[in-house]
Amino acid sequence: MTDNVIEVRGLLKLYGANRAVDAIDLDIRRGEIFGLLGPNGAGKTTTILMLLGLTETSGGTVDVLGFDPVRQPLEVKRRVGYLPDAVGFYDHLTARENLRYTARLLATPRRDAEKRISDAMESVQLADVLDKRVSTFSRGMRQRLGIAEIVMKKAEIAILDEPTSGLDPHATFELLEMIRGLKKAGVAVLISSHLLDRVQSVCDRVALFNHGKIALMGSVVELANQVLGAGHPILVEASGIDIAAALRGIEGVQTVVPEGEGAWRVVADRDVRASVAQRIVSSGGSLTRLADLQPSLEEVYTRYFQEQRDAA
Amino acid sequence: MPRKPARSAGIRREGSPFTGLGPVFMKEFADHLSSARMMVLMLFVIVFGAFPVASSLQQLRTVTEQDSYLFLRIFTSAPESLPISFVFALNFIIPVMAIGLGFDAVNSEFNRRTLSRVLSQPIYRDALLLGKFLGGLATLAVVMTALWLIVFGAGLLLLGLPPRGVEVARGACFLLAAIAYGGVWLAASLLFSVIFRSTATSALCALGLWLFFFLLWPMIASAITLGFAPSQIRSAEEYLAVEQLGLVLSRFSPGTLFSEAVVGLLNPETRTFGSMLPAQMRGVIPGAPLPLDQSLLLIWPQMTGLIAGMIVVFAAAYVIFQREEVRA
Missing domain, CATH: 3.40.50.300 (P-loop containing nucleotide triphosphate hydrolases)
Known part of the structure; x- marks a missing residue:
């Protein structure tokens, strides 16, 4: 059974x-x-x-x-x-x-x-x-x-x-x-x-x-990996230095995409929040927000149907 | 075109189709009896039924001649001031009541969105539809019986003489005929409540059908008969054939069947509903009543017609309901 x-x-x-x-x-x-x-x-x-x-x-x-x-x-x-x-x-x-x-x-x-x-x-x-x-x-x-x-x-x-x-x-x-x-x-x-x-x-x-x-x-995480690609997305809000360059230098980071004024969406192959914080603070930037982005079903859903439409 | 799924062979659903019939019946019966609509219908019955009964009682009290079926005359005698007998009043009270009880039986469940919830309980649709029908029929039977008892009681009080056993028996048969007649219209209104999602449309159609049979059909039937009749009737056979056609056509209306059944039961002198040939008249004492069993034999086709009509219309509702989608 x-x-x-x-x-x-x-x-x-x-x-x-x-x-x-x-x-x-x-x-x-x-x-x-x-x-x-x-x-x-x-x-x-x-x-x-x-x-x-x-x-x-x-x-x-x-x-x-x-x-x-x-x-x-x-x-x-x-x-x-x-x-x-x-x-x-x-x-x-x-x-x-x-x-x-x-x-x-x-x-x-x-x-x-x-x-x-x-x-x-x-x-x-x-x-x-x-x-x-x-x-x-x-x-x-x-x-x-x-x-x-x-x-x-x-x-x-x-x-x-x-x-x-x-x-x-x-x-x-x-x-x-x-x-x-x-x-x-x-x-x-x-x-x-x-x-x-x-x-x-x-x-x-x-x-x-x-x-x-x-x-x-x-599971939601599996779907996210399937549709959005594997990775661990986080949101970084900081100022003071060239954040994008600093972020790209961190080991494991795959993509850095600006998300509005002073905010970036970072996708890495592991949880890189600790090293991101360390890097920004040690290079003199001010970190205002660091958030773990759970893959959202809405995102999966939207992206999936977008892809379907694009493919059609 | 994709083929229709072949599910006739081998696939048979398990469990009795009557599982849950009892609870559905009890709920419908209780709902009907406690509803405001029932009050309105009762009022309607009393207003339309009381007048003919009261005036025929008034008239019967003045009758002095010997009449062995005096009690049954309460039902059939029409006062001279207003030629409506109680039975004639019933001929349109019963359909209106039956339609009032059934026109929203299924579609209101659908509109209140209770249908899919109830059908997700362990019952088949069969039980739901049959329970609703029997609940309505039981309500109708209760009302008719109450009315019947009231009329008998009023007769006892005002005429001051008890009915004879045979009169009670004829009256009881009449009650059964009335319930069967109501059943036909209940089944028809149930059918419309399955077909139409809107309760107003369903009520309108049921009432329209009733009006058609009540007002139009007699005229249409006689028009058709006239159309088929030869321009000149030369023999008794021809005359009988034409009359027969007219009778057959008019009997498509459940109202005609009911009227004939009632006449046969409550007027014991009735021997036939058409013409009598001289050969049939041989040995007949004019105006002599038939025994009850002979009267029953006379109206048997009418009774079976009413019951068959009820079953056929219910079966149509059943078939359509089985195929209906439950989703909104």
Whole structure:
């Protein structure tokens, strides 16, 4: 038994002549947070719906926890929690009644269900509005209620479609914390999103979708190395001497690119911050800023699609 | 063109299609009963139903002649001031109620974005659609039964005589016919709620279809019949053929089937819905009531027609719903 909870091989979805999902391979490991990234219409949601058996596949195989979503959708849906894009609840019912309906659909024994509902609402910090109608809920609260549903379901896999879209920064932060909480509880989380910096902070691995294909897959650092080239980028702000020349003289530095007034972007094959600081200070310059530049997914994303456009 | 995926052979989904039917049914039923719309529909029923019943009771109290089916006359007698019997009122109350209960069944789930969340729970779409249909039908049945009991109760109080067993039995059959008739329109409005994403469009189409059958179809049917009729009817056979055509055409309307079923049940004297040949009249005592089983035999085609219509329309909704994409 491998440690993959989802295994996708050659998955295909055709809408007429249009290949919405074009023979993708994908593995999601137990207990990781995996990001499906890409522009709108790249095939992320279609892929998710096929994983859940909510849309028919046109080819390829999917294995979710040992079940085939095409033939055994009930088994898959019993074990997988899904938070759709802009999730909706029944407005005229309270949060508790909404979750109770889900619990009934899951055939959870009644006494068990009440306990699970209050625990789940506790875990997403909505315990105080348990008996309020959902019509009074904000967007962020609805998303959290969606997470509570997944918690209550005791899902082994959580699939979240654009969970942070339309949320304010604070609500986003809280939601990401809850997603980390799911991971701590041993749930494999699959997130689809086009909001890259948010996703970057929680994802262990990501797959970059483009026109129904997976263009890149791996950890953020791996992707950065692949697209932006290997290296360790830092940002230097200093004045007083010919900084560029001084920087180029440091061992390991590969490129020095000016980034605005008095700032340079340096890429080296190792962490050269200590030697940069030493060199600038010892040659009489004043160092005002020295920052380690984490490869940003946004950069990877932008650069990748730029290259695609240039190639086209 | 890429070929359509061949998934008919070998691939069979596992698990019962009725998994989760109970919870869906209970939720729909509870939602209907507690909704504001239900209050409005009840008000509508009372306003439109109370008047014919009250005035026919008024009239029946003055009847002195012997009538062994007096109780059933409450349903069928039309006061002279306003020729609308309770049954006639039901003929349009029931469709409006059924459409009111079903026109936003599926598309509102879609618009509230609850559909994909509910379908990601371990149920098939079958259970969702069937649960919604049965929930609506149960609501309709509750309302119709309540109405039926009220009418019987009012009859007891104001006429001061109890109904005979056979009258109750005929009344109960009439109730079943009314529920089946409602089921046809519920299935139709459910079908529109699957086809159209907009609830307003779906309601409009369902009401339009109802108006078509209620107002236009009788005229169209007679126009077609006239068109097919020979310019001069020379024999009884020809006359019967033309009449038969007219009957067949008008029976495409569920309202006609319902009316005929009701007439057969509540007017026990009814022997046929068309003309009677002299040969059939032999030995008939005019105005003598048929026993219940003979009346049931008479209206059996109408009842099966209504139920078949309900199933066919529901099946169409089912097929379309299975193919629908759940994504927004």
